[in-house]
Amino acid sequence: MEKLIITVAPTGAVTTKENNPNIPLQPEEIANEVYECYKAGASIAHIHVRDEYGNPSMDKEIFKKTVKLIRDRCDILLNLTSSGGRGLPLTDEDRFIHMIELKPEMGSFDAGSMNFGERVFVNSPQFLEKLAKAMYENNVKPEIEVFDTGMIYNALRLADKGLIKKPMHFQFVLGVRGGAPGDVKHLLHMIECIPEGSTWSAVGIGKSHLPLATLAIHMGGHVRVGLEDNVMYKKGVLAESNVQFVKRIVHLAEMFDRPIASVEDARRILSITK
Numbered sequence: 001m002e003k004l005i006i007t008v009a010p011t012g013a014v015t016t017k018e019n020n021p022n023i024p025l026q027p028e029e030i031a032n033e034v035y036e037c038y039k040a041g042a043s044i045a046h047i048h049v050r051d052e053y054g055n056p057s058m059d060k061e062i063f064k065k066t067v068k069l070i071r072d073r074c075d076i077l078l079n080l081t082s083s084g085g086r087g088l089p090l091t092d093e094d095r096f097i098h099m100i101e102l103k104p105e106m107g108s109f110d111a112g113s114m115n116f117g118e119r120v121f122v123n124s125p126q127f128l129e130k131l132a133k134a135m136y137e138n139n140v141k142p143e144i145e146v147f148d149t150g151m152i153y154n155a156l157r158l159a160d161k162g163l164i165k166k167p168m169h170f171q172f173v174l175g176v177r178g179g180a181p182g183d184v185k186h187l188l189h190m191i192e193c194i195p196e197g198s199t200w201s202a203v204g205i206g207k208s209h210l211p212l213a214t215l216a217i218h219m220g221g222h223v224r225v226g227l228e229d230n231v232m233y234k235k236g237v238l239a240e241s242n243v244q245f246v247k248r249i250v251h252l253a254e255m256f257d258r259p260i261a262s263v264e265d266a267r268r269i270l271s272i273t274k
């Protein structure tokens with residue numbers, strides 16, 4: 001079995017300081033937190049940024065500043081979001097211009113539209129095609145985020161068109177209200193649906209987090225953790241930091257005798273060629 005890649009998603013677009021005061025929102029805070037997670041065993045950082053008030057932002061200057069601060073500290077693989085800013089008036093291009101300019105190793109690719117809590121998360125076929133093209137041309141590896149099984153096939157159609165390179169990397173995000181439930185049955189079905197040779201990672205929102213992470217460690221998948229996806233460390237206990245989540249996965253992996261991937265390991269496992 002390959003070594004375990006831990007992705008940390010420290011911020012996201014939804015969680016506020018009211019939800020959990022420990023969430024890093026500003027560039028310095030994010031960079032410091034990512035560095036601590038890197039030292040603890042994370043090899044990928046999935047990055048969202050916020051404006052000075054802590055609201056979601058896709059401002060490429062804030063991405064630029066955050067990326068530089070992280071790069072000054074460590075060589076963790078960067079996975080920048082393309083998810084947009086929850087109601088911000090953005091063009092399709094506004095959602096990936098930072099990837100073209102900053103050329104991170106990876107970028108998130110939300111492979112379809114869905115109800116997401118009380119909102120609609122729009123990723124039209126036209127947008128996905130533009131995003132896939134921009135990522136392909138700039139050698140940014142898509143982290144294909146799958147919230148429901150049909151999204152796998154949206155991504156496979158783009159691979160058939162030559163717009164997503166193989167081997168593909170899937171991130172199964174389960175337990176979002178509007179997407180597939182966070183249970184073992186759904187995760188297993190998704191794993192069965194992806195092409196041979198693909199890599200995959202899983203994240204469960206809320207109480208499904210630990211069971212799905214455990215299964216992923218056991219099955220040869222990879223794991224994502226962080227305050228983007230979970231504000232509670234366990235029932236009734238707020239997470240102290242993103243690092244706390246990373247350390248728990250490192251501990252679990254030790255129990256399963258699965259070594260943790262370094263940045264170089266992750267690069268090789270994911271066929272990242274830069």
Ligand code: ZN
Pocket residue numbers: 009012013046048081083108228
């Ligand atoms: Zn995200």
